[in-house]
Amino acid sequence: MLTTKLTELLSRAFADAGYNPSYGDVVVSARPDLCQFQCNGAMPAAKEYKKAPFMISDEVIDILKTYDEYGTIIEEAVTVRPGFINITLTNGYIAQNTITIMNDERFGISLTDNPDTIVIDYGGPNIAKPLHVGHLRTAIIGESLKRLLKYLGHNVIGDIHLGDWGLQMGMIISEIERTQPTLPYFDASHTGDYPSQAPFTLENLEDIYPRVSALCKENEDMYNAAKEATYKLQKGHPGYIALWKHIVNISITDIKKNYERLNVDFDLWYGESNSQEYIDDAIAVLKEKNVLRESDGALVVDVTRPEDKKEIPPIILFKSDGSVIYGTTDLATIYQRVKDFDPTHILYVVDSRQATHFTQVFRCASDNGIVSEDVSLEHIGFGTMNGKDGKPFKTRAGGVLRLSDLIEMVENNAKEKIVKNIEDKGIDTSSDDIDNISHIVGLATLKYADLSNYRMKDYVFDLDKFSSFEGKTGPYILYSTVRIKNIIRKLEAADFEKGELLPPTSDVERNLMLKLDQLESILTIAARDRSPNVIAEYVYELATMVSSFYHQHHIINEPNIEQKKSWFSLLSLTLDVQTTCLDLLGIIVPEKM
Numbered sequence: 001m002l003t004t005k006l007t008e009l010l011s012r013a014f015a016d017a018g019y020n021p022s023y024g025d026v027v028v029s030a031r032p033d034l035c036q037f038q039c040n041g042a043m044p045a046a047k048e049y050k051k052a053p054f055m056i057s058d059e060v061i062d063i064l065k066t067y068d069e070y071g072t073i074i075e076e077a078v079t080v081r082p083g084f085i086n087i088t089l090t091n092g093y094i095a096q097n098t099i100t101i102m103n104d105e106r107f108g109i110s111l112t113d114n115p116d117t118i119v120i121d122y123g124g125p126n127i128a129k130p131l132h133v134g135h136l137r138t139a140i141i142g143e144s145l146k147r148l149l150k151y152l153g154h155n156v157i158g159d160i161h162l163g164d165w166g167l168q169m170g171m172i173i174s175e176i177e178r179t180q181p182t183l184p185y186f187d188a189s190h191t192g193d194y195p196s197q198a199p200f201t202l203e204n205l206e207d208i209y210p211r212v213s214a215l216c217k218e219n220e221d222m223y224n225a226a227k228e229a230t231y232k233l234q235k236g237h238p239g240y241i242a243l244w245k246h247i248v249n250i251s252i253t254d255i256k257k258n259y260e261r262l263n264v265d266f267d268l269w270y271g272e273s274n275s276q277e278y279i280d281d282a283i284a285v286l287k288e289k290n291v292l293r294e295s296d297g298a299l300v301v302d303v304t305r306p307e308d309k310k311e312i313p314p315i316i317l318f319k320s321d322g323s324v325i326y327g328t329t330d331l332a333t334i335y336q337r338v339k340d341f342d343p344t345h346i347l348y349v350v351d352s353r354q355a356t357h358f359t360q361v362f363r364c365a366s367d368n369g370i371v372s373e374d375v376s377l378e379h380i381g382f383g384t385m386n387g388k389d390g391k392p393f394k395t396r397a398g399g400v401l402r403l404s405d406l407i408e409m410v411e412n413n414a415k416e417k418i419v420k421n422i423e424d425k426g427i428d429t430s431s432d433d434i435d436n437i438s439h440i441v442g443l444a445t446l447k448y449a450d451l452s453n454y455r456m457k458d459y460v461f462d463l464d465k466f467s468s469f470e471g472k473t474g475p476y477i478l479y480s481t482v483r484i485k486n487i488i489r490k491l492e493a494a495d496f497e498k499g500e501l502l503p504p505t506s507d508v509e510r511n512l513m514l515k516l517d518q519l520e521s522i523l524t525i526a527a528r529d530r531s532p533n534v535i536a537e538y539v540y541e542l543a544t545m546v547s548s549f550y551h552q553h554h555i556i557n558e559p560n561i562e563q564k565k566s567w568f569s570l571l572s573l574t575l576d577v578q579t580t581c582l583d584l585l586g587i588i589v590p591e592k593m
């Protein structure tokens, strides 16, 4: 990384000038139009050494000029008042650095020396309820973070953590029992196996849940029946368990299809139910600490702290009817994860509106020794995806939009544009190809729209804007990347080969090389802040730079062969970096579009 090299040099120069070397930090210039790099250390140094900042920067530059690296690495270093040191690199060094990046499969990014073991909990769909747009952000952000942390060399385990153990399961079971009481699952005298075939289809299930959930709101008897069924299920009632397995299997098949379509996949398909066998052990730890307390028949643990600005209510672990709830399964899941993986971090990519829940669970777990205090439990929250009215995105009729419908809407929109583009350009493309490209472009539209926003921000989903082939959008970025592929295809078709990278010949070429060097710091920041939007911003900048590059330099027609070969190499490196970054965002680059 160039900033590392320059920091080394500047620190040496500060030291040789008699100042603390820690002032030699060099960063990429905030005004790339004015200079490439800058060191701002003379300002704080001025305070310590009680001197004018420009006097210090001038002295440091004088020292720098005596080094061999001045002229070979640094083209020029100048003071800009009050005491900034602006640095420009030589074209030769910029090219040499780009060659180093090019010669390494990982673009010079080393794998971390201290791999963390990170469980990342994302997705979190609920069994028997269709996936809706609320499940989109966790899938997109979680997948990207998982890929990024793996890329940096951590040991990452992505767990979907299905919602498969709560009241909704009891509701569905009790409703089936009410409407089909003669099924063997409800016959206490039943012996032997239960039927291997489910007594319902996915369509039935999707119909049952909203119906029974509405009924339970109006009818107390039904609500109580659902609670009782939940309790019995959790206690292992054999017929209920058999029925529950059918519900889970049918629902998971559909859930898998949805995630596949999103290009999101999980290492573990565990659910809340998997924590059931650890509940007793986790509760035993709390009993040992004597922190469980009864409150209105329920068992709770207090988790407030004196410094709290807002009230954090006690976490409820057993309801008065004895059944366990969301907090209990999350607590027992921590117990399980510690036992299974001994993680250093557990990340929860879940809507910010669940912040209080996670504060309760995390405090209860780490204050009482369910997890050691060194394990970092992090709620990676995010805002909502809103409609143009500023409220959470809904269907036209005002209902909750299914995720599959949203994906279809975006794919159809992409298809219209792609068909038009292909017709306009007379590209020969089969209809299978068109469907595949529309799918890829639709996915990029959706994912880029989401990931380009800082995760904590709410954003308005504006399909017209996000699907445009211009501006900061998924389609624009794919389009500029596919154009690189087109140029490379033409070069390859002419049997042309890559050659040694030459020093940059223009501002755009130089800027492109400097941008490629920023990859490592971009990925480091994105991982540190758990913020894929940093990568999203980078791919956009890279896309605009590479398009200026191929617009300004007509590579195919370049008469100077050495130059042409060098540009071929640079384009190909840019394509690799861009494809890698897009892959970290979970976005695929098509062959054509």
Ligand code: ARG
Residues within 6 Å of the ligand: 121, 123, 124, 125, 126, 161, 162, 163, 330, 348, 350
């Ligand atoms: N199923 C939950 C929901 O739909 C999300 C689960 C998030 N993960 C967790 N460990 N609580 O809200």
